[in-house]
Amino acid sequence: MSDAIVTVQHLGHTYLPGTPLESVALRDAHLTVARGEIAALIGTSGAGKSTLAHFTNGLLRPTEWGRVTILGQDLAAPELDPAALRRRVGLVFQYPHQQLFERYVGDDVAYGPRQLGLSGDALRERVRWAMEAVGLPFEAFRDRQTFSLSGGEMRRAALAGVLAMRPELLVLDEATTGLDPQGRREVHALLRRLRDEEGVTVLLISNDMDEVAEVAERVTVLHEGHTVLAGTAHDVFAQHAALAGAGLTLPTVGAIVRALAQEGITVPGRPITVCEAEEALWRTLHS
Ligand SMILES: Nc1ncnc2c1ncn2[C@@H]1O[C@H](COP(=O)(O)OP(=O)(O)O)[C@@H](O)[C@H]1O
Numbered sequence: 001m002s003d004a005i006v007t008v009q010h011l012g013h014t015y016l017p018g019t020p021l022e023s024v025a026l027r028d029a030h031l032t033v034a035r036g037e038i039a040a041l042i043g044t045s046g047a048g049k050s051t052l053a054h055f056t057n058g059l060l061r062p063t064e065w066g067r068v069t070i071l072g073q074d075l076a077a078p079e080l081d082p083a084a085l086r087r088r089v090g091l092v093f094q095y096p097h098q099q100l101f102e103r104y105v106g107d108d109v110a111y112g113p114r115q116l117g118l119s120g121d122a123l124r125e126r127v128r129w130a131m132e133a134v135g136l137p138f139e140a141f142r143d144r145q146t147f148s149l150s151g152g153e154m155r156r157a158a159l160a161g162v163l164a165m166r167p168e169l170l171v172l173d174e175a176t177t178g179l180d181p182q183g184r185r186e187v188h189a190l191l192r193r194l195r196d197e198e199g200v201t202v203l204l205i206s207n208d209m210d211e212v213a214e215v216a217e218r219v220t221v222l223h224e225g226h227t228v229l230a231g232t233a234h235d236v237f238a239q240h241a242a243l244a245g246a247g248l249t250l251p252t253v254g255a256i257v258r259a260l261a262q263e264g265i266t267v268p269g270r271p272i273t274v275c276e277a278e279e280a281l282w283r284t285l286h287s
Pocket residue numbers: 015016023024025043044045046047048049050051052
């Protein structure tokens with residue numbers, strides 16, 4: 001892929017090597033994300049998704065085998081400046097308490113842009129924009145204590161803090177977990193808007209196949225540290241047996257379409273989302 005923002009090849013990673021607590025997280029991981037796309041990384045718990053996510057902004061760097069290039073920079077290069085990379089790649093951690101550390105929400109969201117050198121009105125406007133973008137009204141939330149937020153609000157605050165850096169690549173590690181359905185839809189709309197209007201590239205890590213079918217154009221499947229499938233969402237979700245082998249299921253719509261196919265009823269266009277199913281049914285009923 002010519003304009004790849006993320007290229008991971010044959011990546012391995014072991015935590016605490018040579019100790020009794022040694023744990024092999026990645027064995028042969030591959031991942032390609034092209035500029036301006038919304039890509040998804042899926043896999044069961046323990047598959048290595050978060051570990052791979054930590055490579056995207058240089059928190060982890062290859063120590064065993066494999067090659068990782070992010071925004072044109074080889075993570076193995078000794079001259080790499082991880083701090084500079086972290087300003088361009090926003091990683092929303094799996095657990096918001098890994099991300100939030102300031103006492104007040106407004107300060108927490110301001111932390112990143114302050115590091116970028118913003119101050120005064122520019123800083124305030126950046127924080128306002130990021131908070132409003134994730135559905136936390138600025139005036140109502142900036143003086144709220146971070147520990148007093150609900151689970152969903154904490155997720156939103158963590159996302160705002162990353163967005164406030166205006167990253168070119170946004171990596172969300174199961175960041176919609178714990179949001180209600182409306183909150184999820186809002187985040188999905190935000191991701192599309194960031195991509196369409198600002199060219200932000202998104203890597204969404206998720207265990208929710210319906211969410212992945214809904215928002216991702218390309219999907220990579222990780223299983224026990226190996227990349228076992230990669231392709232367009234339609235191609236990946238057509239591989240029922242391979243997905244099952246990786247411990248995953250089809251999106252709801254895909255499962256219904258597959259069950260109908262087993263009864264001899266073919267739904268045109270292999271729909272995987274509600275919207276696509278609606279169109280397919282409409283066409284079938286009106287043809
Ligand atoms: N900091 C760590 N120290 C030791 N082992 C870890 C650490 N983080 C993850 N692991 C192990 O690495 C494997 C992959 O974990 P992880 O990348 O978190 O997977 P996922 O995000 O897909 O659930 C798991 O077996 C996990 O127990």
